[in-house]
Amino acid sequence: MLRPEPCLRAAEVSFGYASLRVVHEASLQVGPGETVVLLGPNGAGKSTLVKGIIGQLPLLSGTLDLNGSDISRTPAQIRVRQGLGYVPQIRDVFPTLSVWENLTMGGYLLARSGIKERAEQVIGDFPALDRLRRRRAGTLSGGERKMLAIARALMAKPSVLILDEPTSNLAPLIAAKVLEEIVASLAGAGQAVLMIEQRVELALQVATYGYVLVQGQMRLDGHAAQLQETEDLSSLFFSGGAAPLHGGPEAATRGLA
Amino acid sequence: MNLYIEAIGFGVIAASSIALGAMGFTLQFGLTNVLNVGYGATMSFGAIVAYAAHLTGMSIWLALICGGIATSGLTLLSAKTLLRVYAKRGAALFEMAMVTFGIALIVEYAIASITENNTFSLTIAIEHTHALGPIRFTDVQLALVILAVVVFILLDGFLRLTKVGTALRATAVDPDLARASGIATGRIVTIAWLLSGFLCGLAGGVFTIDILTVNAFTGDSLLSLVIVAALMGTAGSVRGAALAALLLGIATQLVSAAGASGYASAVAYGVLAVVLLARPKSVQGGLVADRVQITV
Numbered sequence: 001m002l003r004p005e006p007c008l009r010a011a012e013v014s015f016g017y018a019s020l021r022v023v024h025e026a027s028l029q030v031g032p033g034e035t036v037v038l039l040g041p042n043g044a045g046k047s048t049l050v051k052g053i054i055g056q057l058p059l060l061s062g063t064l065d066l067n068g069s070d071i072s073r074t075p076a077q078i079r080v081r082q083g084l085g086y087v088p089q090i091r092d093v094f095p096t097l098s099v100w101e102n103l104t105m106g107g108y109l110l111a112r113s114g115i116k117e118r119a120e121q122v123i124g125d126f127p128a129l130d131r132l133r134r135r136r137a138g139t140l141s142g143g144e145r146k147m148l149a150i151a152r153a154l155m156a157k158p159s160v161l162i163l164d165e166p167t168s169n170l171a172p173l174i175a176a177k178v179l180e181e182i183v184a185s186l187a188g189a190g191q192a193v194l195m196i197e198q199r200v201e202l203a204l205q206v207a208t209y210g211y212v213l214v215q216g217q218m219r220l221d222g223h224a225a226q227l228q229e230t231e232d233l234s235s236l237f238f239s240g241g242a243a244p245l246h247g248g249p250e251a252a253t254r255g256l257a
Numbered sequence: 258m259n260l261y262i263e264a265i266g267f268g269v270i271a272a273s274s275i276a277l278g279a280m281g282f283t284l285q286f287g288l289t290n291v292l293n294v295g296y297g298a299t300m301s302f303g304a305i306v307a308y309a310a311h312l313t314g315m316s317i318w319l320a321l322i323c324g325g326i327a328t329s330g331l332t333l334l335s336a337k338t339l340l341r342v343y344a345k346r347g348a349a350l351f352e353m354a355m356v357t358f359g360i361a362l363i364v365e366y367a368i369a370s371i372t373e374n375n376t377f378s379l380t381i382a383i384e385h386t387h388a389l390g391p392i393r394f395t396d397v398q399l400a401l402v403i404l405a406v407v408v409f410i411l412l413d414g415f416l417r418l419t420k421v422g423t424a425l426r427a428t429a430v431d432p433d434l435a436r437a438s439g440i441a442t443g444r445i446v447t448i449a450w451l452l453s454g455f456l457c458g459l460a461g462g463v464f465t466i467d468i469l470t471v472n473a474f475t476g477d478s479l480l481s482l483v484i485v486a487a488l489m490g491t492a493g494s495v496r497g498a499a500l501a502a503l504l505l506g507i508a509t510q511l512v513s514a515a516g517a518s519g520y521a522s523a524v525a526y527g528v529l530a531v532v533l534l535a536r537p538k539s540v541q542g543g544l545v546a547d548r549v550q551i552t553v
Contacts, residue, residue, distance in 0.1 A: 080439035094430045105427045109439040112420060156439060
């Protein structure tokens with residue numbers, strides 16, 4: 001199965017904190033209509049990789065392309081302008097602002113005249129938010145809050161939407177709803193989605209493609225259906241990455257696809 | 258009984274300068290997490306500039322605006338120079354408060370040196386006196402109250418109804434998320450410094466018109482009430498600061514009417530202690546629950 005032309009491409013990127021390199025020469029790509037999941041045990045470096053992609057951490061080596069432009073040295077705010085949307089794992093909305101105000105802040109980069117129209121469009125895509133317009137975001141339920149967080153990020157019409165563990169702190173039923181209804185519908189609408197997720201089975205049901213990061217190295221990648229059938233996937237997680245799958249880091253470039 | 262009702266009237270007038278100062282302080286602290294204990298000195302600066310402008314023949318109201326603009330500039334200058342240097346070195350809340358204390362000493366003693374440590378009297382012609390029951394007030398006092406109310410309405414409207422105002426509130430809540438939303442947080446913080454500086458200078462000028470004297474340390478006598486009002490109203494909340502200022506203004510005047518004027522400040526701190534016991538999160542700058550990020 002061929003993958004679409006990527007709008008986001010990370011080629012052998014390394015990120016870290018001060019002198020500590022956490023992610024080592026990892027590569028991934030996301031194209032329109034794809035939901036790409038980034039899997040891995042705790043401490044594998046998934047959040048570090050995403051923080052690097054959105055510009056919160058400096059790139060130590062490798063290259064980052066967004067829609068064909070090199071964004072390796074581009075400041076975080078400019079990356080947003082160039083089409084990178086981000087929903088953090090926690091602190092994903094402005095709790096003291098109303099739902100409507102959160103949406104308008106998501107569309108901060110749009111022309112003043114277009115913000116209201118865009119917010120109405122986004123609310124049209126998330127009708128549950130319609131009756132909550134005036135509610136303070138901090139008073140929403142977990143599922144409503146995550147819906148708002150994703151809607152806020154979509155306001156700027158990002159070419160790639162990055163979701164950092166969208167189901168963390170959610171009850172299982174709500175988590176399934178977020179992934180199966182909200183995230184799946186994004187890809188259906190042609191949105192490129194890169195998602196970190198700990199609920200592996202559920203994530204692979206929704207995703208089209210997946211990468212497995214272990215100890216900062218991309219150990220495995222492939223179409224979601226193929227990854228679901230990979231017997232060693234759970235052992236890779238539980239071993240904490242001690243036992244590399246398919247011959248170690250080289251597998252990252254080879255993948256399953 | 259009339260004495261206490263009169264005290265309420267005086268309290269509302271006193272609340273004008275407290276509210277203006279507290280709105281500026283809460284905006285500054287809420288957005289930058291810099292606990293500016295030098296705020297009193299910058300209020301003095303605003304008061305002196307307004308007084309000097311008035312001496313040149315300018316109307317007192319225009320002079321107030323001059324004081325606000327000059328203080329706005331001074332506030333931005335200190336934020337982008339000294340405060341930025343220390344913030345870049347990783348100074349935390351307490352260290353930054355000490356830096357602002359240092360800036361206060363520089364400002365106050367510079368003013369004291371220039372003014373030869375004199376206290377100046379302000380004379381404003383009173384054309385009319387009004388009475389509301391037992392409460393008597395002059396045109397000027399009425400104008401001060403109206404000024405504070407108008408500034409509050411404008412500021413509240415700006416923060417709630419405009420794109421930049423909402424971005425100010427968003428940045429105060431979570432600067433990282435604001436940046437991830439494409440908000441130019443550096444520009445927003447600059448606006449906060451300018452706006453809070455303007456309110457600070459205005460507060461100093463209004464306080465001077467209320468007490469009719471000014472010197473290098475005028476702002477210090479207002480500082481404790483301003484900080485208490487800002488914290489009582491929850492750091493970052495302009496509405497809270499304005500309401501707390503009103504309550505504090507009235508409370509302190511009632512204490513004075515009871516013959517215990519020396520305890521007015523103590524009452525303010527007592528009220529703050531009770532509020533903090535009930536709502537300890539009031540003192541969190543930036544309304545961020547789990548960490549303090551200095552942003553200058």
